[in-house]
Amino acid sequence: MDVEAIRAGKIKQLAGANLEDEELAAADLSHVNLAGSTLIGANFSEANLAGARLEGANLAGCQLDRSNLRANLLGANLMQADLKEADLRGSNLRGANLMQTNLASAALNAAFLSGANLIGANLQNVDLRGADLRGANLSSTNLQGANLSQASLQGAMLSEANLEEADLSDANLSGANFAGANLLCADLTGAILTGASFSNACLTGTLLAEAVEKHV
Numbered sequence: 001m002d003v004e005a006i007r008a009g010k011i012k013q014l015a016g017a018n019l020e021d022e023e024l025a026a027a028d029l030s031h032v033n034l035a036g037s038t039l040i041g042a043n044f045s046e047a048n049l050a051g052a053r054l055e056g057a058n059l060a061g062c063q064l065d066r067s068n069l070r071a072n073l074l075g076a077n078l079m080q081a082d083l084k085e086a087d088l089r090g091s092n093l094r095g096a097n098l099m100q101t102n103l104a105s106a107a108l109n110a111a112f113l114s115g116a117n118l119i120g121a122n123l124q125n126v127d128l129r130g131a132d133l134r135g136a137n138l139s140s141t142n143l144q145g146a147n148l149s150q151a152s153l154q155g156a157m158l159s160e161a162n163l164e165e166a167d168l169s170d171a172n173l174s175g176a177n178f179a180g181a182n183l184l185c186a187d188l189t190g191a192i193l194t195g196a197s198f199s200n201a202c203l204t205g206t207l208l209a210e211a212v213e214k215h216v
Contacts, residue, residue, distance in 0.1 A: 015053070025063070
């Protein structure tokens, strides 16, 4: 495999390739086809993966911090990967495995995450405005200071999640499960709460009254 040619963006058809543990930091991988590829432990820090095809790819443990990952990641495995400050705006992450992934301060606004597994992920200060998280599993995630304004979280699992000072204003939380979650000083103004469960959740200082009056 000619890694230097890949780094320079000269090879675009790499579906099913094995690039495990390869050094691809700051590489130009825009519009590359890596569907179904094995990329475990590879370093894509600050790489440009805009428009890339990564559906079904195995990116477990990859370094993707500060990368441009506005790509197709349908069903991809990103378990324990480092995506802090990555640009994932509008990305397709439906059904992706993001368990224990570091997404701190990442941009995920308008991203598609329905059915994704985010158990134990670090989403502190992440931007999820308008994101589709329907049916996603966010149990035990750290969403402290996250922006989930206008996000779709119907049927999402957020048990034991940390949502301290998170912005959930105007979000659709119908049928979501917040059992045991920390919503200290969170903003739920205008949120749709029909059928949502907050058993044993911490709601101290939460802006909740307007949402309850409007929608429950």
